[in-house]
């Protein structure tokens with residue numbers, strides 16, 4: 001069985017529905033109306049021990065709600081969820097021992113206590129033996145540079161220091177899986193690098209990671225797998241490289257031509273494609289939509305006009321794809337070659 005197993009996971013919130021203005025508010029006071037809203041809508045998710053998964057989607061996609069369902073903070077409306085064999089919302093104590101949680105925007109440290117005392121309280125809550133606690137603190141100090149922070153009161157820590165102390169708090173009991181919500185938000189580059197390096201080490205130690213982030217660097221540096229959700233539904237689940245393949249739509253080909261050729265001649269032969277002259281009269285760059293043209297068609301079109309010496313197909317940037325995810329544009333991109341893609345092409349042409 002996978003470490004995390006969710007089947008048809010669904011969370012429906014009841015939202016008050018009221019007409020605009022004061023009149024609407026007054027009416028709502030006497031005659032309450034509600035509407036169901038599916039924040040998480042039938043998600044299937046399996047995560048194996050040792051995996052590191054980025055869980056991404058535009059604002060309001062349902063990321064935090066999913067994490068809350070997996071951590072047992074929320075009870076699902078429908079579907080099932082098991083984490084290390086336990087049902088998070090019913091087996092709360094067992095679940096708490098198996099998981100660690102870090103919310104980049106909030107702290108789980110006691111605000112007015114030195115970090116050492118917060119960690120001591122967590123040690124007692126998790127019932128850790130003195131030997132285990134000592135060995136854990138040493139390990140966390142090695143990777144997070146914790147020693148300097150231990151005597152400092154949480155509210156006096158800088159954001160980067162607070163994040164290190166919070167990571168230690170989330171990891172003290174050596175959980176099987178750690179959920180990280182925006183773990184590098186607001187950190188400067190050097191602290192970010194340090195946190196990412198630590199997350200990689202954690203992964204190497206065999207800890208399973210699931211993180212939500214808007215930061216491409218976190219995804220590239222820490223995760224092998226990416227799950228994209230939108231409007232509560234999963235729209236992609238696979239390796240990062242595959243995501244690029246599936247969603248990166250615009251491709252760029254740079255060609256070295258056998259002889260100087262006006263770009264207009266090439267453009268005539270390649271309608272719906274952008275042809276731009278390069279630095280020399282024998283260089284051109286062709287930008288095309290991978291869903292409407294293949295690289296082979298582009299090369300054939302150019303060869304009808306002129307011989308080609310060398311060509312180079314640029315790798316699509318993951319950054320472009322992630323930007324589209326956060327702009328909520330991915331839903332509109334159909335699977336290449338699918339009937340839906342053909343429909344969209346004919347719609348675009350029309």
Ligand SMILES: Nc1ncnc2c1ncn2[C@@H]1O[C@H](COP(=O)(O)OP(=O)(O)OP(=O)(O)O)[C@@H](O)[C@H]1O
Pocket residue numbers: 013014015037039057058059060061062063064065066
């Ligand atoms: N307690 C609640 N009651 C009603 N609606 C809620 C509640 N919690 C979340 N929602 C709604 O559910 C949807 C998903 O919210 P969620 O916080 O999971 O999104 P998210 O993907 O984490 O977004 P963000 O990137 O902005 O944090 C949103 O439309 C949000 O308004």
